[in-house]
Amino acid sequence: MLYRxxxxxxxxxxxxxxxxxxxxxxxxxxxxxxEQHQILETARRYYPGRMGLWLLEWDEAALKAAGVRVEREWVESRQQHFAHVFGPVSLQAxxxxWxxxxxATGEFHLPPELRG
Structure with missing residues (x-):
């Protein structure tokens, strides 16, 4: 699964x-x-103090089946590969x-279903 x-x-x-x-x-x-293990750091870096955000879980197999290209590319600033989705995502995927x-401290938390 991919997360946005x-x-x-x-x-x-x-x-x-x-x-x-x-x-x-x-x-x-x-x-x-x-990817799931990258969600919280992404939220901390790019969405501090933001309210009303949504976390979307995308089925990568459904994206590929619909012809949407997914590539993992190295992001130097994070020293990790990140998925990039090269097209719009149908709600069916x-x-x-959540x-x-x-x-209250500004810390983001994963939804209970995603906590290990």
Whole structure:
């Protein structure tokens, strides 16, 4: 599974159109994603203090079956490979969705279903 932290407006638009396509798809040609072990660090780095976020779980096999290319590319600043999704994501490929918010100290936490 792949995970995307989604802005409220992006998720609302996806629910209206049936596809998720964040602004970085248009700007960079792909949608940034994380694997489960990368979610919290991504949230800390790029979404501090943000409210109303969503965590989307995408089925990578469903993306590939729909012809959406997924590549893992090295991100030097994080010293890890990250999944990049080269196309819009149909809501049919989204398996689960959770609210993602920080606690009173500003710390993000995984949904209970994803905690090891």
């Amino acid at each position: 932290i989604a802005e409220p407006a992006d998720w609302a638009q996806a629910q209206q159109t049936g596809i998720f396509a964040s602004p970085n798809l248009a700007a960079e040609g792909f949608i940034h994603c994380s 989204i398996r689960r969705v 609210h993602l918010g920080a606690d």
